[in-house]
Amino acid sequence: MGNKSLQELMELYCKNPAPGLRNSIISKSMPLIRSIIGKISRPDQPLTQREDLESAGIYGLLQAMDSYDHERNIQFNTFAYYRIRGSIVDYLRSIDQLPRKQRKNYGEVQNVIDQKSQILGREPSDEEIAEELDMDIDDYHKLLSNVQQRNVLSLDSPAYDDSGASSHYDFHEDPDSETPDLNLEKKERTEALQKKIGELKERERLILMLYYYEDMTMSEIALLLELTEARISQIVGKLLIKLKSELSKDQVMFS
Numbered sequence: 001m002g003n004k005s006l007q008e009l010m011e012l013y014c015k016n017p018a019p020g021l022r023n024s025i026i027s028k029s030m031p032l033i034r035s036i037i038g039k040i041s042r043p044d045q046p047l048t049q050r051e052d053l054e055s056a057g058i059y060g061l062l063q064a065m066d067s068y069d070h071e072r073n074i075q076f077n078t079f080a081y082y083r084i085r086g087s088i089v090d091y092l093r094s095i096d097q098l099p100r101k102q103r104k105n106y107g108e109v110q111n112v113i114d115q116k117s118q119i120l121g122r123e124p125s126d127e128e129i130a131e132e133l134d135m136d137i138d139d140y141h142k143l144l145s146n147v148q149q150r151n152v153l154s155l156d157s158p159a160y161d162d163s164g165a166s167s168h169y170d171f172h173e174d175p176d177s178e179t180p181d182l183n184l185e186k187k188e189r190t191e192a193l194q195k196k197i198g199e200l201k202e203r204e205r206l207i208l209m210l211y212y213y214e215d216m217t218m219s220e221i222a223l224l225l226e227l228t229e230a231r232i233s234q235i236v237g238k239l240l241i242k243l244k245s246e247l248s249k250d251q252v253m254f255s
Helices: 006-015 019-039 050-067 076-096 100-120 126-132 137-150 180-198 202-213 218-225 229-250
Strands: none
Touching: 006 019, 006 076, 019 050, 019 076, 050 076, 100 126, 100 229, 126 137, 137 229, 180 202, 180 229, 202 218, 202 229, 218 229
């Protein structure tokens, strides 16, 4: 399939929407998605990193794939362009609608955790972080829940939109696909992410594995671990900020 054009792959997908074809189309469309991202003006803030915008672009691509009619004689890349761009713009608008202080706090949380950890010799409590941020503890917990709901970190397992609906895009390597650069990038990102997850505390690692890899809901995880659903959401949000910060520091194919 590596020699087929995007249009040819999409026409095959319309006749047989197999997962392998879908993933080949996603891989083939990444240059288009990145080109669109490069042409859109975006604010310099923690929620507009490349992987965040690529996730929004892929979501738009999947919508285009679901609604494309190859019998209308419209090239798929032209049809998909507007869906991809619209999805990215919608994502940026949703971020822009966040209060300015909340947007700032997304980027400050991990800095506070790092600084307090060095001073205290342990990971600071939520109350200590909230105090350092000059926030009410309830507002801090809401911030963490918002991070989880907006899925700040793009993991390579099920991704979810703000409504909680799945926009699942597993990248399984296609043996017929000749995309060595993309496969290498995917491999390095996955290995880096797995390493960082492996360094987490056992319960933190378990929660992420259950949520992202076992596809369990917040309420199911809460019941299993005898915690509240809100607490699970806060923990996931905090871990996403932590992992995103660590990956950015290592500059593993994310810059």
